[in-house]
Amino acid sequence: MSKTQTIAKFAALAAGFGLVASAVAPSFAAAQTTTTTSTSTTADQIAALQAQIAALQAQLSGTSTATASVTFTRDLTIGSTGSDVTALQTWLIAKGYSVPAGATGYFGTQTKAALAAYQAANAISPAAGYFGPITRAKVNASATTTTTTTTTTTGGTTTTTTGTLSGGEGSLDNFKTVGASNTSLNAADMDTVYGFEFKAGGSDLMINRVDFDLVRSTAGTGSASTRPWNVFQTATLMKGNTTIATLDASNQNNYSEDGTVNGIQQYRLRFDGLKDVVKMDATADYYLQLTTQNVISSSNNNNVYSVTLASQGVRAVDAMGIQQYSPSSTGGNYNSVSVSTNTSGSLTLSTGSDNPQVGTTVQANSNSQTSNVVLTTFTLQAKDADVMVYSIPATIATTTGANAANLVRNLRLYQGSTVLDTESISSSQTSGANATSTLNFDDLNIRIPAGTTQTFSIQADINSVGGTSNVAEGSGLSVSIPNFGFDAANTTGGNNVNVTGSVTGNIIVFRSIGLSFDTTPTTSATAQSLGTSGTQQGNFTFTFNVTAFGQDIFFSKNANVTTSGTLYSNGTATSTVASSTALTSTADVTGSNNYVIHSGQTKSVTVTVTVPQGTNAPINAVLNTFRYGTAETNVSASSTQLNNNYQTAPVYLHS
Numbered sequence: 055m056s057k058t059q060t061i062a063k064f065a066a067l068a069a070g071f072g073l074v075a076s077a078v079a080p081s082f083a084a085a086q087t088t089t090t091t092s093t094s095t096t097a098d099q100i101a102a103l104q105a106q107i108a109a110l111q112a113q114l115s116g117t118s119t120a121t122a123s124v125t126f127t128r129d130l131t132i133g134s135t136g137s138d139v140t141a142l143q144t145w146l147i148a149k150g151y152s153v154p155a156g157a158t159g160y161f162g163t164q165t166k167a168a169l170a171a172y173q174a175a176n177a178i179s180p181a182a183g184y185f186g187p188i189t190r191a192k193v194n195a196s197a198t199t200t201t202t203t204t205t206t207t208t209g210g211t212t213t214t215t216t217g218t219l220s221g222g223e224g225s226l227d228n229f230k231t232v233g234a235s236n237t238s239l240n241a242a243d244m245d246t247v248y249g250f251e252f253k254a255g256g257s258d259l260m261i262n263r264v265d266f267d268l269v270r271s272t273a274g275t276g277s278a279s280t281r282p283w284n285v286f287q288t289a290t291l292m293k294g295n296t297t298i299a300t301l302d303a304s305n306q307n308n309y310s311e312d313g314t315v316n317g318i319q320q321y322r323l324r325f326d327g328l329k330d331v332v333k334m335d336a337t338a339d340y341y342l343q344l345t346t347q348n349v350i351s352s353s354n355n356n357n358v359y360s361v362t363l364a365s366q367g368v369r370a371v372d373a374m375g376i377q378q379y380s381p382s383s384t385g386g387n388y389n390s391v392s393v394s395t396n397t398s399g400s401l402t403l404s405t406g407s408d409n410p411q412v413g414t415t416v417q418a419n420s421n422s423q424t425s426n427v428v429l430t431t432f433t434l435q436a437k438d439a440d441v442m443v444y445s446i447p448a449t450i451a452t453t454t455g456a457n458a459a460n461l462v463r464n465l466r467l468y469q470g471s472t473v474l475d476t477e478s479i480s481s482s483q484t485s486g487a488n489a490t491s492t493l494n495f496d497d498l499n500i501r502i503p504a505g506t507t508q509t510f511s512i513q514a515d516i517n518s519v520g521g522t523s524n525v526a527e528g529s530g531l532s533v534s535i536p537n538f539g540f541d542a543a544n545t546t547g548g549n550n551v552n553v554t555g556s557v558t559g560n561i562i563v564f565r566s567i568g569l570s571f572d573t574t575p576t577t578s579a580t581a582q583s584l585g586t587s588g589t590q591q592g593n594f595t596f597t598f599n600v601t602a603f604g605q606d607i608f609f610s611k612n613a614n615v616t617t618s619g620t621l622y623s624n625g626t627a628t629s630t631v632a633s634s635t636a637l638t639s640t641a642d643v644t645g646s647n648n649y650v651i652h653s654g655q656t657k658s659v660t661v662t663v664t665v666p667q668g669t670n671a672p673i674n675a676v677l678n679t680f681r682y683g684t685a686e687t688n689v690s691a692s693s694t695q696l697n698n699n700y701q702t703a704p705v706y707l708h709s
Contacts, residue, residue, distance in 0.1 A: 125194055130185035131573065134161040142185060145193065146172060150296045161185075163408065170407055175294025177337075180698055183407065186574045188703070196333075221257030221334045224372030226380050228253045231363075232339055236390045240438040242504045244345040246292075247361050247391050250368075251339045252380065254332040257372035261330045264291060265364035266342055267312055269320040271390060272358035280319050283309060285354050285393050290343040291325045298340070299325045304347060312364070322364060332370075340368075345505075346393055355395045360388040399439035399504070399544035403537055403555035406431025406509060411573070411697040412560045417603050420521035420566035423463055429533040430559040431511040436502040439544040441551055443500040447539030448512060450479065451490045453530040453561060461525050461564070463515040465533075467495040469508060474498050494539065520566040520604075527567060528692060532559035567604030569651070569682055569694060579674060579702040584667075590707045592619065592665035594675035596700060600639075600659050602651040609649050609682040610689045613637045616678040619665040620701075631673060636662045646686050668707025676701040 126138055136159060143157040143165055151168035166183030173181035178189055185193075233249035248266065266289075270280045279285075286303035301308050301323065312322040332338040342361065368380035409431045418424045434443065452461060464478045475495040502508050512533050520527045535557040542551040575598035581590040619633035641649040641657040651657045663675040677700035683691040 126185070126190050129187070129190070129574070130161050132161060132163070132166060134185075135159055139165070142169075142193070167407055171295040175296050182411075182574070182699065184574045184699070186699075187576050219258040219260060219331070219371070219373040221373040223374050223376055224257030224259050224334070224370070224378050225255040226252040226259070226368060226370065226378055227255035228337070229380055231387045233341060234389055236392075238392045238394065239344065239346045240394045241346055241350045242348045243438055244343060244505065245391075246341045247344050248363065248389050249339060249341040250363055250380070251337060252332075252368075253337045254334050256334065257374070258334050259332045259370040259372055259378065261328050261332065261340075261368060261370045262326070263328065263369040264325045264340065265367040266323045267320050267362050267364045267367075268323060269315045269360050270318055270357055271315075271360040271388075272392075279351075279353050279357070281306070282321055282323075282359060285346060285350060285357065285359070286344050287347045288345040289323055289325075290345075291328075292341040292343060293330060294339055298330050299328055301325065303344065315360075344391060350393055350395045352395065354393060356392065358390050358392045360390055362388045399441045399542075400437045400552045400554065401441055401443070401502070401540065401542060402435040402437065403535060403553060403557060404433045404435070405557045406433055406511065409557075410560055410562055411699075413571075413695040413697040414560065415563045415565060415568060415570055415694055416516070417568070417570065418516055418519035418564040418566050420523065420604075421518055423518065424516040424564070427514050427516055427562070429465070429512050429514050429531070429562060430535070430557060431509070432535050432557040433507050433509050434502055435507040436504050438504060440504050441502045441542055441544055443502060443540065443542045444496070444498055445539075445541035446495045446498065446510075447492060447536055448495065449490060449492050449534045449536060451532050451534070451559075453528075453563075461517060461519075461529055461531060463517050465493070465512055465514045467498075468511045468513060469500065474500070474510075492539075496541075516564055518566075519564045525564070527565050528563055530561045530563040532561045534559045563694070565604070567607075567684055568602075568692065569607055569680070570601045570603065571680070571694065571696065572598040572600075573697070574699040575677070577702040579705040581668070581705050581707050588708050590668045592663075592668070592673050592675070592705055592707050594619075594663040594665070594702045594705075596661045596663075596675075596677050596702070598659055598700075599656050600641075600651060600680075601656040602653050604653060605684060606650055606652050607682050607684065608644070608686045608689045609639075609651075609680070611637060611639075611643070611647060611649055613661070614681045614689060615661055616681075617661065617663045618676045618678060619663065620674055620676055621669060621671055631665055631669065633675065634664045634666070636664075638662075644686055648686055648689055650686070665707065668709045670707070670709045672704035672706050674702045674704040 126142065128138065130139055130142060139161045140157045140159040142161075143153050143159075146165070146168045147153055147157065149172065151172050153164050153168050155162070155164055168183075169185060169189070170181045170183035173179075173183070173189060176192060178192065229250065229252045231249060232251045234246045237245045237247055239245055268282045270282075283304050283306045289301045289303040289308075291298045291300075303323070309321040309323060312320045314320060344361075363380065365382045366379040370378045372378055408428075410428060416424065416427055446467065448465070448467075450462070450465075462479050464476055466476045467474045475498060477493050477495060479491055479493065500508070517523065517525055519525045519529060537553045537556045540551075540553045542553065544551055575596045577597075578593075578595045580593050582593055583590055613635040615635060615637060617633060617635045619631040620627045621629045621631050637659065639649045639657055639659045641651045641655075641659075644650050649657075661677055663677075665673055665675070677696050679693045679695050681690040681693045683689045685691075
């Protein structure tokens with residue numbers, strides 16, 4: 055509608071309003087003879103006309119909008135450069151995912167970590183930090199934004215200062231608590247204490263306010279203070295892995311009294327002015343994280359606080375401009391948080407985000423060593439106190455072909471890019487193939503401040519593989535970090551640092567002759583109707599590049615792969631269903647009707663998996679292994695296990 059048309063309509067409505075007002079005037083004079091129904095109907099008509107006039111006035115006063123869009127067309131990963139990398143970094147930063155170096159145009163580890171966080175927050179699996187077709191489609195769908203300086207509501211589309219909400223009257227559907235449980239926090243500690251999830255039904259929803267209630271439920275060893283601002287330092291509202299808002303939980307002004315529970319004062323902690331949008335039909339997870347103060351007084355030692363979402367604690371606005379709320383009751387779903395003055399310190403051990411994946415094959419040299427092969431990555435997080443780490447254990451397991459002493463020349467422990475220690479494996483530490491050996495990286499003196507996380511990796515120099523060496527083609531090893539065997543102490547000298555978590559390394563295979571595969575394939579999953587009965591079959595495809603090294607590699611045209619169709623129930627894989635497989639490639643075809651990729655060549659392979667009949671449930675396809683040979687007479691002599699990216703999205707198939 056043009057501005058002229060809007061003015062005309064406004065004038066017409068104004069005149070109409072005058073006519074209605076004059077027409078109803080006599081009814082007020084004769085109120086005793088007018089029924090309640092007629093008076094109510096007239097009042098409704100007046101209200102409706104007033105609402106239309108208000109809407110038109112808002113249109114007249116609204117400002118213009120500006121739209122900016124970015125479209126991504128290629129896969130991006132570590133080492134990628136260009137304007138699209140800059141655009142992706144800019145987009146991630148705008149969404150709240152940190153790239154400390156900024157939009158440099160180079161795809162490095164910072165960009166990978168930010169992208170992995172976005173994938174995890176938006177249920178893109180695996181959250182590996184690879185910008186492939188699935189992530190690209192989701193980003194392209196949300197990369198167009200509309201901004202304006204006013205708020206107007208017209209015909210089911212609400213424009214706000216953060217964008218445009220689409221849909222009708224909305225609701226917070228399937229509301230439930232998720233992802234947090236009872237926890238214990240020492241001084242200077244942090245943990246997720248409460249989580250909730252909902253689906254945006256019928257409309258985009260802008261979350262404006264979230265309220266949590268805290269009440270001391272159990273007295274501690276001191277005088278049992280009820281005041282949470284004497285215990286907690288910060289309160290953070292997270293959406294997935296993204297920080298939405300942070301409050302100073304040590305400031306009394308950020309709390310309000312909210313009645314009593316069992317005679318004890320309950321306090322409300324409010325996150326307001328959020329303006330966080332959940333798109334229609336999307337499911338969002340929100341979490342409350344609490345951090346304790348550096349010093350917890352004896353009067354609060356061992357206090358236990360109950361934390362819950364307040365009644366109608368989530369307030370949102372939909373595309374119609376109507377306020378929507380979470381349920382009036384969260385079912386008494388309290389999580390308990392106990393606090394302690396303990397500062398003995400602890401370490402949490404976790405697998406690194408760039409840990410080598412399942413099915414990693416490394417091209418090794420046949421007549422010299424292969425240097426600086428990353429075998430595993432891991433992180434150590436210190437909690438409760440600064441921690442000194444003096445020794446880190448590592449367990450090395452080998453596969454068929456050679457013991458660790460034959461395969462590994464030496465191992466190095468890195469903190470970032472700094473070498474901390476170098477160790478070698480002696481023959482006395484192993485008993486042959488499939489053996490396990492344990493060593494310690496010693497004399498480290500690493501200080502990890504409380505509340506921080508440090509990143510480590512173990513790299514190796516690998517002896518020659520294949521040829522005349524004593525290490526067979528396809529030999530492999532894994533490196534794991536157990537949570538026992540650490541030498542660590544807090545900075546006050548106590549040796550009671552508890553280490554939790556563990557890192558289980560994936561097998562890395564070494565070959566001087568073989569194939570390397572794309573980290574992530576391009577996949578599709580569709581349902582195809584069979585006749586008029588409504589029965590559907592699933593059609594799944596994988597397309598990926600394969601590079602031959604060492605010499606020419608042969609593989610069969612007769613689906614020389616192992617695949618599976620997997621049935622899902624409530625998001626969990628439950629069983630394998632029947633499937634058939636076909637394979638095509640851009641590789642050359644031999645006289646014996648096999649494919650051949652010549653050494654140094656990269657060729658495309660497409661695998662099609664068909665699940666012949668649905669089971670009224672989601673089904674996906676998984677590509678497990680790829681078989682090949684170095685001679686045309688045996689195209690299945692060797693095989694490569696493919697990583698977890700080689701699976702399609704599930705698709706619902708009717709039976």
